[in-house]
Amino acid sequence: MKLLMIIMAAVLANNYVLVRFLGICPFLGVSKKLDSAVGMSVAVIFVMVLATIATWPIQHLLLDPNGIGYMQTTVFILVIAALVQLIEVVMKKYLPALHKSLGVYLPLITTNCAVLGVCVMNIDEGYSFLEAIVNSFGSGVGFLLAMFLFAGVRGRIEENDYPECFKGVASTLVAASILSVSFMGFSGMVDSIFGNL
């Protein structure tokens, strides 16, 4: 039950993009077309889960026992960067079709703050290994949901007539604000469903 709660919280109430403001750059950059938005998000889910599988044991088995927890930031970012490179190489060799559709987005993910964010947060929240993986997966799905919804919204914005100075990023941000309001509605929901458990 706790796993279900973590996943619900990560997808809806604490949506990474719209509530916690992580991964805004790809959110604004890649959400113009629906297929690229979905491609990017699937790549993010994939990397988030793998990054958690890699970083959680490193923190708990390597850094903490040796008293070098302060190396967290440096180690994590290097592990993520190496992991992304590795995934790209492996994918290119064994799954060329998948590489063709996701490959473009992989290099962008290294510097995506959502991936590093989820790894650090899993440690900060004191999740167990399984909970950490579930949380990363949920966060990734939340990212997908936000990207997917927003790609649809953006298509509509472009067709409308609005002041010249709002062209581009400004109108996108205002639209994101309205989408974010709708996600605020979820924040009480998770507590009221799972709060009494």
Add this chain to the structure above:
Amino acid sequence: MEQKTSKLSIFTKGFIKENPILVLILGTCPTLAVSTQAFNGIGMGLCVTFVLLFSNIFISALKKIIPDKVRIPCYIVIIATFVTILQMLLQAYLPELNKSLGLYIPLIVVNCIILGRAEAFANKNSVVDSALDGLGMGLGYTCALTIMACIRELLGAGTIFGMTVTANVISPMSIFVLAPGGFFTFGCLIALVNKLTKGKVKDKQQNKCMGCPGAAVCSQAKEGGCE
């Protein structure tokens, strides 16, 4: 063509002409998240300035030693080192600020401004110029962040720097300190800057990929964007 730009213009361009937040649209994530209180805005801005200044100095100093092929990982290590130092300093001397910024301190590592400046400026220019660029960009970031945080704090809580201003007169609209208010304020500020600087700022099309965190590592950035 004037190749040599003056030291002063390197320093000042970060404030308005190439303001990292409002014109280049870099580092949006911490901008939105931290700008709920003016104090946090200044704190975060100064943290970024610190990291930007030192990483620019070091990257510029080491630019001849770092092999071109592995430069991005090297930059990341340098940046991560300074972020770790910053984290330790904050824990020791400003534990309160550290607590309110929380997760966003380690995330300075992946802040596009820092990697972006390393790639676009520090690896081509002298140490002094890079230091000035880092300081100017950092302070420009701080100013923009503080202004945004003041607006949000004033509208959302009726206070500025924790001092009550309008809270007793107008009831605060708390949505402004929540997520939607962040997006909205940021959008309006960018629109305002667009309006005021129309035609004066650098052509947006030229650095379309600057807003993308992967611009430095992305091969497509050179080919005119990923879309």
